[in-house]
Amino acid sequence: MKFKSPAQHVFTVLNITFLVLTCLICILPFWHLLAISFSSGWAVKANKVTFFPIDFTLFAYGFAFKGGRFLSALWISVKRVLLGGTINMILIVLTAYPLSRSKAKFSFRNIYMIYFVITMIVNGGLIPTYLLVTRLGLLNSLWALVLPGALPVFSMIILMNFIRGLPEELEEAALIDGATPFTVLFRVILPLLAPSLATVGLFSIVGHWNDWFGGLIYMQNNMRYPLQTYLQTLLRTFEQIIRLAQGDYAQIIRIMDVRTGRAAQLFLGALPIMLIYPFLQKYFTTGLVLGSVKG
Amino acid sequence: MKSFSQKWNMQWQYHVMLIPAVALVFIFSYIPMYGLIIAFEKYNPAMGFHSPWVGFDNFKYLFSQPNFVQTIWNTFYIAFFKIIGGIIVPVFFSLLLNEVSNRSIKRIFQTIVYIPNFLSWVIIAGVFMDILSNTGILNQFLGFFGIAPISFLGEPKLFPWTMIVTDIWKTFGFGTVVYLASLTSIDPGLYEAAIVDGAGRWKQTVYITIPLLMPIITLMLILSLGNVLNAGFDQIYNLYSPIVYKTGDIIDTYVYRLGIQKAQYAFGTAVGMFKSVISGVLILLSYYLADRCVGYRVF
Numbered sequence: 001m002k003f004k005s006p007a008q009h010v011f012t013v014l015n016i017t018f019l020v021l022t023c024l025i026c027i028l029p030f031w032h033l034l035a036i037s038f039s040s041g042w043a044v045k046a047n048k049v050t051f052f053p054i055d056f057t058l059f060a061y062g063f064a065f066k067g068g069r070f071l072s073a074l075w076i077s078v079k080r081v082l083l084g085g086t087i088n089m090i091l092i093v094l095t096a097y098p099l100s101r102s103k104a105k106f107s108f109r110n111i112y113m114i115y116f117v118i119t120m121i122v123n124g125g126l127i128p129t130y131l132l133v134t135r136l137g138l139l140n141s142l143w144a145l146v147l148p149g150a151l152p153v154f155s156m157i158i159l160m161n162f163i164r165g166l167p168e169e170l171e172e173a174a175l176i177d178g179a180t181p182f183t184v185l186f187r188v189i190l191p192l193l194a195p196s197l198a199t200v201g202l203f204s205i206v207g208h209w210n211d212w213f214g215g216l217i218y219m220q221n222n223m224r225y226p227l228q229t230y231l232q233t234l235l236r237t238f239e240q241i242i243r244l245a246q247g248d249y250a251q252i253i254r255i256m257d258v259r260t261g262r263a264a265q266l267f268l269g270a271l272p273i274m275l276i277y278p279f280l281q282k283y284f285t286t287g288l289v290l291g292s293v294k295g
Numbered sequence: 296m297k298s299f300s301q302k303w304n305m306q307w308q309y310h311v312m313l314i315p316a317v318a319l320v321f322i323f324s325y326i327p328m329y330g331l332i333i334a335f336e337k338y339n340p341a342m343g344f345h346s347p348w349v350g351f352d353n354f355k356y357l358f359s360q361p362n363f364v365q366t367i368w369n370t371f372y373i374a375f376f377k378i379i380g381g382i383i384v385p386v387f388f389s390l391l392l393n394e395v396s397n398r399s400i401k402r403i404f405q406t407i408v409y410i411p412n413f414l415s416w417v418i419i420a421g422v423f424m425d426i427l428s429n430t431g432i433l434n435q436f437l438g439f440f441g442i443a444p445i446s447f448l449g450e451p452k453l454f455p456w457t458m459i460v461t462d463i464w465k466t467f468g469f470g471t472v473v474y475l476a477s478l479t480s481i482d483p484g485l486y487e488a489a490i491v492d493g494a495g496r497w498k499q500t501v502y503i504t505i506p507l508l509m510p511i512i513t514l515m516l517i518l519s520l521g522n523v524l525n526a527g528f529d530q531i532y533n534l535y536s537p538i539v540y541k542t543g544d545i546i547d548t549y550v551y552r553l554g555i556q557k558a559q560y561a562f563g564t565a566v567g568m569f570k571s572v573i574s575g576v577l578i579l580l581s582y583y584l585a586d587r588c589v590g591y592r593v594f
């Protein structure tokens with residue numbers, strides 16, 4: 001039976017208070033953003049909005065869907081995540097399996113491993129890659145966003161280690177039965193990979209979803225910007241977005257302050273991740289812990 | 296001993312599986328490495344990677360630019376404190392969280408503080424641009440205490456610290472989760488023995504918890520060594536402005552302006568190469584140290 005001394009009680013109370021305050025510090029900025037997005041222009045201009053909307057209005061959200069290019073940018077991001085994520089996963093699985101075999105079973109394993117690991121240590125950098133992608137004629141295409149990072153080596157290593165942790169007897173039994181490596185991979189190993197695939201897949205999806213820089217340098221036409229790149233343009237040039245939208249600029253500006261319009265679109269941009277995250281949290285955390293607390 | 300053809304029969308499929316990745320990595324990772332050669336050339340778009348050779352002239356020019364040299368200092372300064380803070384803050388929270396017996400509270404706390412980590416810096420920069428502005432909510436709050444508005448993003452002396460603190464805000468959830476996992480795996484028997492010896496909670500923390508946490512802390516520290524030249528392009532690019540270049544311009548933002556915006560490809564590549572070489576050495580060093588000090592093999 002554990003008895004808590006008075007000092008420990010005090011500590012517990014202080015501790016919980018402190019932790020709650022920390023949680024608030026993490027939430028409040030978004031709360032503030034949300035409040036601004038629902039407030040009318042005049043209140044925001046006067047800096048009166050703190051954590052609750054003043055003169056509630058959905059105008060900024062309406063503008064996001066009609067006037068801005070939010071929806072088309074969203075769609076481009078969805079396409080990117082689907083294409084990029086699929087390519088990542090296929091390559092990761094196809095690469096992790098052979099590399100998980102020991103040198104006895106796969107003589108060239110170490111050579112391939114070094115080939116891939118070198119790219120983690122040395123790389124050409126931004127400009128040579130940019131020039132190459134341009135040379136290949138990939139500018140303005142989704143492929144420019146999806147091919148350069150097609151095999152995330154670190155994720156592949158995580159999956160490779162996971163495969164190595166699977167019982168050897170499974171593979172041996174299958175090989176004795178005359179299975180080929182491809183059969184072993186698809187029939188025996190793949191079904192067992194679910195937890196690790198989930199983690200690695202999630203990182204791939206989040207990575208593609210959040211990348212804004214690729215869109216900025218490779219898409220020359222801002223109609224082709226993925227979501228985060230589009231949002232990035234909002235940060236400094238929101239007035240321009242309003243001008244380019246249909247409708248009367250002066251009238252829009254009267255009802256909706258730049259900050260409100262921006263806040264609404266930023267919040268919409270953050271929403272997908274905030275919604276998915278609580279459900280998939282365990283994949284984010286277990287995978288990480290597996291990957292880091294090793295050895 | 297198996298003959299070559301016997302081995303090949305069993306192994307050719309592995310090679311086939313590797314073909315797609317090998318090809319794509321060759322094109323998009325190895326060819327740009329060859330492209331680093333531009334750093335030694337006077338780049339001519341028509342001649343591409345085989346422009347006229349100028350040796351180290353590009354490097355000499357760059358290092359004579361005080362603005363560039365300043366970015367090196369800024370990069371190290373910001374990265375250094377981000378790494379230190381990025382360890383102290385999560386360790387601190389994981390220790391506090393460890394003292395909470397209620398599992399639900401632990402889980403809820405971790406969930407909440409972990410979310411900012413997964414949002415892009417574009418969104419977080421948008422949030423902070425607003426909050427930290429001269430008329431933003433933080434300055435309004437300080438105003439209640441009679442403090443004059445502070446220009447968090449516009450004052451060169453403050454800007455690096457704003458970057459460091461907001462970065463820690465965004466990422467401390469990750470470290471907290473990792474350290475907490477480590478803490479929960481400590482054998483309770485150790486604590487029980489300590490209680491029998493009359494050690495209070497504080498002594499238990501100092502003599503049991505922290506020493507047992509050192510391996511993972513060391514590991515995280517070592518692994519972040521390779522990152523020390525990165526300092527956060529995504530964040531800084533979206534929050535900086537010319538007024539704070541003096542303290543806020545880092546190597547990557549300099550490369551971007553020079554190399555992409557001004558299309559000075561050769562100079563941009565030279566800087567990139569300089570950074571790559573140093574990072575590469577640091578990464579190798581970090582993997583070596585991780586293996587020797589903590590027994591962690593990355594591959």
